[in-house]
Amino acid sequence: MPSALQNAPGSNLGIDRASHTIRLARDFDAPPSEIFEAWTKPEHVTRWWDAAGDPLAVCEIDLRPGGSFRFVTRGRPDLPFAGVYREIAPPDRLIFEALGSTGRVLIREADGRTQMIVEIECGSSEQLDQFLKMGVSAGTGRTLDSLVAYMRSRASRAA
Numbered sequence: 001m002p003s004a005l006q007n008a009p010g011s012n013l014g015i016d017r018a019s020h021t022i023r024l025a026r027d028f029d030a031p032p033s034e035i036f037e038a039w040t041k042p043e044h045v046t047r048w049w050d051a052a053g054d055p056l057a058v059c060e061i062d063l064r065p066g067g068s069f070r071f072v073t074r075g076r077p078d079l080p081f082a083g084v085y086r087e088i089a090p091p092d093r094l095i096f097e098a099l100g101s102t103g104r105v106l107i108r109e110a111d112g113r114t115q116m117i118v119e120i121e122c123g124s125s126e127q128l129d130q131f132l133k134m135g136v137s138a139g140t141g142r143t144l145d146s147l148v149a150y151m152r153s154r155a156s157r158a159a
Contacts, residue, residue, distance in 0.1 A: 013137055013141060019121060020121060020123065021119050021122070022120040022122075022128070022136065022137050024117070024119075024137070024141055025115065028116065029113060030154075030155060032108065033091040034151070036107055038147060040088075040094065042059040047150055048147045049073075049143060050074070050146070051140075052073070054074050054075065057073065058071065062085075064085065064088065065087060065088060068082065068084050069085065082098060086102070091107055093106055101121055101123060102121040104117075104118070106119070116144075118140065120140065
């Protein structure tokens, strides 16, 4: 496959084989600070993280560089998602390591909306292929769709 970023037309998903990166994008009608908070406060993460739409069974966050996190879904309690925060720069950037890869959440205002890009940088092309085969991009996409729905529901309650 080519090493350039591959995006399907109209897709929120890109695969950059040169950097072994899965890239997903979402847009929000909420300020960057609220999106950042939704990623970093257990009372929010618990409500949207599970791709199946269920609240998390466990959500532990030690939000500091070197601090850890652990999310446990009700459907797969034997498979927690855990990692370590590397950089915390509210409300623009959150960088962490998990599953042998680097995750980046990049948040910025654009045209009166907030754009969020989530990158999963794998350590090798083999790991990227393994993640794609396991459905990491699809599962992460569903999880981010849950975040979009959660943020819409919060805005509706606030109105």
